[in-house]
Amino acid sequence: MRPLNYRNTAIMITGASSGIGLAFAHALAARGANLTLVARSGDKLSSLAQELAHRHSIRAHALVADLTETGAASDAHARASALGLTPNILINNAGFATYGHFDTLSLERQLDEISLNCRAVVELSHAALPAMLKQGEGSIINVASTAALQPLPYMAIYGATKAFVLSFSEALWQEYRARGVRVLAVCPGATDTAFFDVVGAAEAGVGTRMATDTVVNASLQALDRGQSHVVPGGANRMLGWLPRMLPRQTILQIVANMLRPRHRVSI
Numbered sequence: 001m002r003p004l005n006y007r008n009t010a011i012m013i014t015g016a017s018s019g020i021g022l023a024f025a026h027a028l029a030a031r032g033a034n035l036t037l038v039a040r041s042g043d044k045l046s047s048l049a050q051e052l053a054h055r056h057s058i059r060a061h062a063l064v065a066d067l068t069e070t071g072a073a074s075d076a077h078a079r080a081s082a083l084g085l086t087p088n089i090l091i092n093n094a095g096f097a098t099y100g101h102f103d104t105l106s107l108e109r110q111l112d113e114i115s116l117n118c119r120a121v122v123e124l125s126h127a128a129l130p131a132m133l134k135q136g137e138g139s140i141i142n143v144a145s146t147a148a149l150q151p152l153p154y155m156a157i158y159g160a161t162k163a164f165v166l167s168f169s170e171a172l173w174q175e176y177r178a179r180g181v182r183v184l185a186v187c188p189g190a191t192d193t194a195f196f197d198v199v200g201a202a203e204a205g206v207g208t209r210m211a212t213d214t215v216v217n218a219s220l221q222a223l224d225r226g227q228s229h230v231v232p233g234g235a236n237r238m239l240g241w242l243p244r245m246l247p248r249q250t251i252l253q254i255v256a257n258m259l260r261p262r263h264r265v266s267i
């Protein structure tokens with residue numbers, strides 16, 4: 001499969017204000033892509049857009065949106081298109097997790113988690129695909145997680161949302177690959193970002209945390225190869241095989257032992 005040339009492409013990155021999304025923004029600006037940077041933190045996005053535009057002579061726009069809100073994702077796509085930045089490449093990266101006993105966690109927060117991690121991904125993909133199909137090329141990268149590979153007791157909603165993202169992405173990969181559109185699900189393990197501060201519990205992050213650049217490089221290599229999904233890192237890939245080899249209840253017990261809250265939390 002042909003490696004991608006990002007120069008003069010229009011790329012929308014959700015969750016570009018920090019972590020993995022920020023690393024995607026730096027990597028793709030350096031490759032000459034024009035960027036629409038989406039998140040809630042307007043100040044962070046504006047200074048990032050200015051910095052990247054100046055350093056790499058590209059167009060970079062800050063687009064402030066709370067993607068948990070109904071219609072916000074479609075509206076973000078329309079605003080990007082009005083700027084002449086209809087995405088050739090869409091990176092659905094924004095996401096967060098809740099951690100703790102399901103019954104003690106705020107229902108509203110968990111429904112927001114589903115909205116951001118799943119609904120916004122579907123809405124943006126649905127908005128972006130027609131132009132990609134018309135051009136006969138385009139790419140969608142959906143940031144899932146190793147959490148997609150088995151259910152997660154104490155992070156039940158997060159695991160379920162990421163399983164949705166992986167399943168959805170692989171289905172689209174098969175549906176659209178003959179029509180020039182690449183779809184990739186990225187399944188990082190624990191990565192060194194603000195993610196666990198948002199979760200509010202360090203014990204939710206199992207294993208050594210990977211650098212964001214490593215995740216981004218593995219993602220772009222996998223996209224070049226036309227893969228349907230990638231699990232960055234050898235150790236994560238090995239752990240990813242366990243759910244296929246062990247009985248499902250054994251896996252649930254192992255994960256529960258790793259993630260069981262040391263004290264009751266409700267975030």
Ligand SMILES: NC(=O)c1ccc[n+]([C@@H]2O[C@H](COP(=O)([O-])OP(=O)(O)OC[C@H]3O[C@@H](n4cnc5c(N)ncnc54)[C@H](OP(=O)(O)O)[C@@H]3O)[C@@H](O)[C@H]2O)c1
Nearest residue numbers: 015017018019020039040041067095145190191193194195
């Ligand atoms: N870090 C890990 O260990 C890890 C592992 C596997 C998968 N992932 C996945 O990687 C993705 C990126 O997470 P990260 O680790 O980079 O965490 P992060 O540093 O907390 O970044 C999350 C990004 O999402 C944005 N965001 C959060 N809520 C939003 C909302 N309502 N509307 C729009 N944007 C919103 C945040 O920006 P604002 O706050 O400015 O809105 C931020 O830019 C997520 O999908 C996460 O599930 C992370």
